[in-house]
Amino acid sequence: MAKIAFLGTGNMGAPMSRCLLKGGHEVTVWNRSFDKAKALEKDGAKVAGSIGQAVAGADAIFTMLTDDKACRDVWTGPGGVLSSAPKNGAIAIESSTVSNAWVMELAGLATGKGLRFVDCCVAGRPDAAEAGVLHVFCGGPKDAVAEVKEIVKPYTKSFSHFGAAGMGNAFKLIYNVMGAVHVAALGEAMQACEAAGIDLTAAANAFSIGNTNSGHVIRHSKYMATGKHESPVGFSPKGRIKDTMYGVEYIERVGGQSRIGRAAADVFGQAVDVGMGELNDSELIDALRKVHAKKS
Template identity: 55%
Template sequence: MAKIAFLGAGMMGLPIARNFLRGGHDVNVYNRTLEKARPLEALGAVLAATPKEAAAGADLIFSSLINDDASRATWSGPDGALHGDVKPGAYAIEMSTVSLTWVAELNALAKSRDLHFLDCPVAGRPDVAESGQLKVFAGGSASDVDAIRPVLAAISKSVMHVGDVGSGITFKLIYNTMGAIQVAACAEGMQACEAAGIDIAVAAEGFATGATGSPHVARHSRYMAENSHEDPVQFSGNNRIKDLAYGIGLIEDVGGQSVIGHAAKRVYEQMVELGMGDLNDSELIDALRVVHKKDRA
């Protein structure tokens, strides 16, 4: 069994770390707000006061943090994981949805400490993380990916090796850009049905069972129709905007276009302007209702 350092005990990090513990691994956990990691102690986790302390001597160091700033502070801040007594030849694995620019920088920092680096962002919401059924998009050498597969088995149902370092996050950001566009399109479609006098329960059924029915549309149209959203919040409007900013930046950096990505970002920004940015992405329909009412007044 491996000695794991896990950095970040948020909605995703907590269940992921829990599944590593259930898998029989030794887990040291760091979270900026220590109390949030407390539930892991009952399963045998050791809580660390700093990322540096958590990472010392670990075979694998994983992180699940909100964005570039959080990842930078945790890996390379004054008490960052990379500034401690890391074990040469250990694996540093970034699971957060961060920018490709930061992943490239982090890879260089990890290499300078003789660590193997992989970007392994994940797909699946906290309930999927809890059931150990995440999809991992891995960027790294084939030998590094194969070396960590047995450990990833505790948290995931599949590990897709996308390519070299950086390709996991590249794929994830394009994947999340498409996902964010689908949810925004779903909110606009549902709100338009409502404005046109169609029963939105009927609309949700039609969207979910027709050619429009991706898992995102099926799930979100139901929440919107039932006016019953995930509690606690699983993925917020602010997070959608974060992902779209990284995703659009990457797509444009490689010479692609993201006309629809920009449009979707603008749709979510209306949530923020109404003070609703911390709500579930499915609550976007409520922001569109307010905008619609204002436009009609």
């Protein structure tokens, strides 16, 4: 069993840490807002008051944080992971959904400090993290990835190794652009059904059994039809825009196109414009209702 430092115990990091604890690992948690880390003490976590304390002697150091800025602060900021002399040969594991440019920069910085580096993104909502059924997308050297695969088993439903450092993140960004497109298209479709006078429960059922039945559509169409959304918030329009734009930038840099991704980010932007950027992404239907009520 591994000695793990888990940095960032938000909506995803907390249930992921609980799974690692249930799997028998020794897990020390740290979070910027201390109370969220402290709440994991009852699950058996050791709680660190500083990043340095969390990573001391760890075999594996995970971050599960908002965005590039948060990760940069935690890895390279004053008192951050890379200034804390973590154990030589420990594995630095970036699990946050961040830009590919940051992941590649961090891979260089971490290996320069004698750490091994693996990017290890996850797909699935906080409830999937709690249930230990996340899809894991990894990049990095084979030996380190094999070790990470064993470590993350307690929260893994499927595990894919996409190649060298950065490639797990690359796949996750492309995957998330597609996910954003599904949710944005569903929001528009459900609002269009309502405008046309079609019953939303009937629409959600039909979308969920027809050829439109992606995981996003099956889950989110119910939320949109019933008006009952995840609590606490599962993932927000602001988060969708962040992920989608990291993805669009990456796709266009490597020579792909992402016109539909850009359009999806634009649709989520409408939720931000009406003050709903931090609610659930499934509440997009309410945002579109507001946008169209203003117009009529």
